Amino acid sequence: MFRLETRPEASEAMRYWSPAIAVALTLAGGMVIFAALGKNPVEGFRVFFVSPMRDLNGIAELLLKATPLMLIAVGLAVGFRANVWNIGAEGQFLMGAVGATGVALAFKGASAVVLLPSMIVAGAIGGALWAAIPAVLKTRFNANEILTSLMLVYIAQLGVSWLVFGPWKDPAGFNFPQTETFEDAALLPMLIEGTRLNLAFVVALAALAGGYVFMAKSFVGFKMRVAGESEAAARYAGFSAVAMVWIGMLVGGAAAGIAGMAEVAGPAGQLTDKLSSGYGFAAIIVAFVGRLNPIGIFFASLLMALLYIGGEQAQQYLSLPSSISKVFQGMLLFFLLGSDVLIQYRLRRVVRAHKVA
Amino acid sequence: MEQIITSMLFATIVAGTPLIITALGELVTEKSGVLNLGAEGIMAVGAVAGFAVAHDSGSTTAGVFAGMAAGAAMSLIFAVVTLTLMANQVASGLALSIFGVGLSAFIGKPYESETMLAVPPIRIPLLADIPIVGPALFEQQSLVYLSWALLAGVSWFLYRSRWGLVLRAVGESPTSAHSIGYPVIRIRYLATIFGGAMAGIGGAFLSVFYTPLWVEGMVAGRGWIALALVVFATWRPLRVLVGAYLFGGVMITQLFLQGSGAQIDIPSQFLTSLPYWATIVVLVVISRNLQTIRLNSPVSLGQPYRPE
Numbered sequence: 001m002f003r004l005e006t007r008p009e010a011s012e013a014m015r016y017w018s019p020a021i022a023v024a025l026t027l028a029g030g031m032v033i034f035a036a037l038g039k040n041p042v043e044g045f046r047v048f049f050v051s052p053m054r055d056l057n058g059i060a061e062l063l064l065k066a067t068p069l070m071l072i073a074v075g076l077a078v079g080f081r082a083n084v085w086n087i088g089a090e091g092q093f094l095m096g097a098v099g100a101t102g103v104a105l106a107f108k109g110a111s112a113v114v115l116l117p118s119m120i121v122a123g124a125i126g127g128a129l130w131a132a133i134p135a136v137l138k139t140r141f142n143a144n145e146i147l148t149s150l151m152l153v154y155i156a157q158l159g160v161s162w163l164v165f166g167p168w169k170d171p172a173g174f175n176f177p178q179t180e181t182f183e184d185a186a187l188l189p190m191l192i193e194g195t196r197l198n199l200a201f202v203v204a205l206a207a208l209a210g211g212y213v214f215m216a217k218s219f220v221g222f223k224m225r226v227a228g229e230s231e232a233a234a235r236y237a238g239f240s241a242v243a244m245v246w247i248g249m250l251v252g253g254a255a256a257g258i259a260g261m262a263e264v265a266g267p268a269g270q271l272t273d274k275l276s277s278g279y280g281f282a283a284i285i286v287a288f289v290g291r292l293n294p295i296g297i298f299f300a301s302l303l304m305a306l307l308y309i310g311g312e313q314a315q316q317y318l319s320l321p322s323s324i325s326k327v328f329q330g331m332l333l334f335f336l337l338g339s340d341v342l343i344q345y346r347l348r349r350v351v352r353a354h355k356v357a
Numbered sequence: 358m359e360q361i362i363t364s365m366l367f368a369t370i371v372a373g374t375p376l377i378i379t380a381l382g383e384l385v386t387e388k389s390g391v392l393n394l395g396a397e398g399i400m401a402v403g404a405v406a407g408f409a410v411a412h413d414s415g416s417t418t419a420g421v422f423a424g425m426a427a428g429a430a431m432s433l434i435f436a437v438v439t440l441t442l443m444a445n446q447v448a449s450g451l452a453l454s455i456f457g458v459g460l461s462a463f464i465g466k467p468y469e470s471e472t473m474l475a476v477p478p479i480r481i482p483l484l485a486d487i488p489i490v491g492p493a494l495f496e497q498q499s500l501v502y503l504s505w506a507l508l509a510g511v512s513w514f515l516y517r518s519r520w521g522l523v524l525r526a527v528g529e530s531p532t533s534a535h536s537i538g539y540p541v542i543r544i545r546y547l548a549t550i551f552g553g554a555m556a557g558i559g560g561a562f563l564s565v566f567y568t569p570l571w572v573e574g575m576v577a578g579r580g581w582i583a584l585a586l587v588v589f590a591t592w593r594p595l596r597v598l599v600g601a602y603l604f605g606g607v608m609i610t611q612l613f614l615q616g617s618g619a620q621i622d623i624p625s626q627f628l629t630s631l632p633y634w635a636t637i638v639v640l641v642v643i644s645r646n647l648q649t650i651r652l653n654s655p656v657s658l659g660q661p662y663r664p665e
Contacts, residue, residue, distance in 0.1 A: 085447060137637070141645040146394065146447070147585050148640060151633040154578050162626035281455050288448060321466040323573075326459025333452040334434065337444035344443075 004345040014343045019289050019296070022336035023303065029331050039318055047317050048310035048328075058309075060195030064267060065305035068093070068259035070204040072283035073301060074211040075255025077292040079248025081215065082224035083231075086249055088134065088149025089256040090280025091156035092127035096257025097264045098160060099126025101179060101271040104186035104264070105168065112185040119186065119261050120203075127257020128250045130156060135249035139242045145249070153280070161273045168271065178272040188265045200262035207255060212294040220247065256280060277308065278326070285333045304329060359489055365609055366493035370501060371567060373598075373605030375400070375559040377504040379583035380590070380597045381511050382555025386432075387587060388515060389548035390528035390657035394450025395435055397580030398457020399553050400560035403428040405465040407561025408571040412468060417476050420565045421500070421558055428557015429550050431457055436549040440542050443661045454580070462573045473569045500562045504598075507555070512594045524548060528655035531662040541662055556580065578633065585636045589643050591653040600639070607635045 027045070034044030052058050072089045079086045086092075099122035107115060133152060137143040164177040173180070188198040215221040227234035227244050234241070259279065264271050286304050290296030311325025379396055386393050406427035411420025435453050438444045476498060484495040515521040524544055527534045531541045563579070564571050582604060590596035611628040644650055 087451065137641055141641045142647055142650070143637070143640045143644040144585075144588065147581060147588075148637050150581050151578070151585075151636050154633045155630045158626040158630045162624045165626075166624060284451060285455065321463050323459055323462035323466070327456070327463050330452060330456025330459050334438060334449070334456060337449050337452060338438050338442045340444055341442040 005348040018339040021339040025335040052309040060197040066301040069301035071259040073286035075252040082244040084248030086252040091153035092253040092256035093260040094156040095130040096123035096127035096260030100261035123257040123261025124254040127253040131249040131253025208294040369605040373601035376601035379559035380586040382552035386552030392659040395453025398454035399556040401461035403557030403560025404564040405461040408564035424557040424561025429554040432553020
């Protein structure tokens with residue numbers, strides 16, 4: 001028998017080992033699932049985790065998928081550190097996409113130098129405004145931000161659906177629920193010729209750097225960390241809880257909104273009713289697996305992007321539903337939360353022999 | 358006119374039923390001090406398990422039991438992670454929701470275009486003959502009656518039985534409950550699994566009785582609405598029922614408006630979003646009075662506990 005025993009001090013090393021353990025367990029769990037579905041586990045592993053990275057194009061696709069996850073997760077991490085639970089990034093992502101699309105459709109013929117920055121700003125504002133609703137409701141009325149921000153996801157999805165079925169529907173689009181495709185000036189320039197990797201990746205890297213400076217070096221970031229670790233200490237030090245909620249929500253919303261802009265001005269090239277593949281929710285996992293730390297988030301978003309693409313590959317080559325990637329994503333987070341017990345506790349072998357008396 | 362009132366009332370009760378079952382289960386879980394935010398994922402897995410088994414076996418009862426078992430299994434994962442491994446309950450609940458929604462999509466793929474015959478309602482003689490409300494209340498699905506029995510059972514258990522008192526004590530102060538010898542962790546395990554089983558039945562009701570079919574994403578936020586209902590009800594069972602029917606009413610009214618063909622110039626998407634707006638409004642109205650929430654919510658809700 002094993003027993004959990006409190007460590008005299010929380011283990012710093014385990015804080016970093018725990019995600020590695022979780023990844024290993026997810027891989028093992030994945031093999032078991034493949035075997036249970038009657039697929040060769042080694043072949044499954046290869047299709048899922050190796051073949052997406054076979055060439056330059058594969059790697060570019062991986063970075064492209066990781067871009068929105070990075071952006072959203074680093075924004076969410078700011079709030080999560082202060083226990084501000086913004087769960088509605090998916091909705092903020094969509095509203096950012098709406099803002100950017102509005103600008104792209106309204107200013108046709110404008111030059112890219114003006115248009116793209118305006119679209120980024122509009123995306124950030126769209127996301128931040130959508131996140132401001134739960135922030136107001138939390139700070140003024142004490143309404144739980146988890147539930148309100150989530151409800152707003154459903155409302156945003158319906159709002160996008162209304163736009164693309166109604167006022168913004170492409171008149172020449174054969175009645176498909178989508179806007180006109182954007183003009184070239186409203187599309188993000190490509191980074192590598194012949195791939196779809198675009199400038200948003202650089203923006204995401206900048207956001208990670210900005211997030212690092214904010215969280216690790218700024219006074220506000222410090223205050224938020226204190227608030228997250230001990231509410232009482234934060235109150236005693238006179239840090240405003242209302243300000244924490246606002247900063248956490250607005251930063252998360254703006255980042256998600258920019259990710260939404262990057263999607264419509266990037267791989268999608270237009271607004272449709274199927275814009276997001278659950279990036280807003282996947283980014284929550286990325287934030288946790290990345291330990292709410294920008295460097296960790298970078299690697300975690302690559303891993304999650306790999307799971308996304310692996311799911312598509314599994315559909316193509318193993319005829320498994322692509323939703324298998326969501327199963328893996330969920331497993332990863334569970335294993336992480338479970339392994340985290342080893343930060344505060346350690347396993348001790350309990351010997352029962354001495355009980356003889 | 359009478360016909361319309363009866364059918365709207367009938368539909369309202371049907372729409373409210375999965376919310377009642379799920380929210381009452383969550384209420385028991387929360388009363389023991391455990392906050393399980395996974396209801397959405399549990400309902401999704403319960404729905405797909407219920408539909409798959411009911412479809413393959415031809416027995417709706419088997420479907421409901423499958424939903425229940427799937428829900429219990431899902432919440433067991435949550436219980437192990439939060440109660441034994443002491444992980445953060447908020448994060449673990451979110452994980453359960455994300456995992457459950459993904460898992461249900463994965464399992465449900467082969468059933469996407471399958472259909473099933475609608476289950477005929479059970480008519481209670483005499484009572485069903487009452488004009489207007491009779492057919493709406495007493496010619497209903499078995500699970501509608503179950504939801505009422507569950508309300509009575511949960512109310513009795515929490516406020517009239519000894520173990521209900523113990524469960525509430527565990528939720529208020531696990532330390533005291535532990536010090537007088539009650540197995541806090543075991544009680545929390547049972548309360549969490551009960552909540553999961555109920556959410557599983559709530560999900561199975563959707564796919565086996567309500568639609569009856571399986572579509573990815575069909576739970577459509579009902580798990581989250583059930584969580585909001587528990588807050589709205591200030592953790593009291595009877596108010597869960599009232600709240601669930603209010604929500605059922607909102608859902609049905611918007612469907613009715615969309616289906617009536619009335620020349621109203623409101624986009625259907627706006628009408629569909631009404632229940633979500635209603636959830637937000639209700640949360641705001643209840644939560645703005647901090648005192649009510651503080652007095653009624655279980656004191657240790659969401660706090661990990663480890664007996665030393």
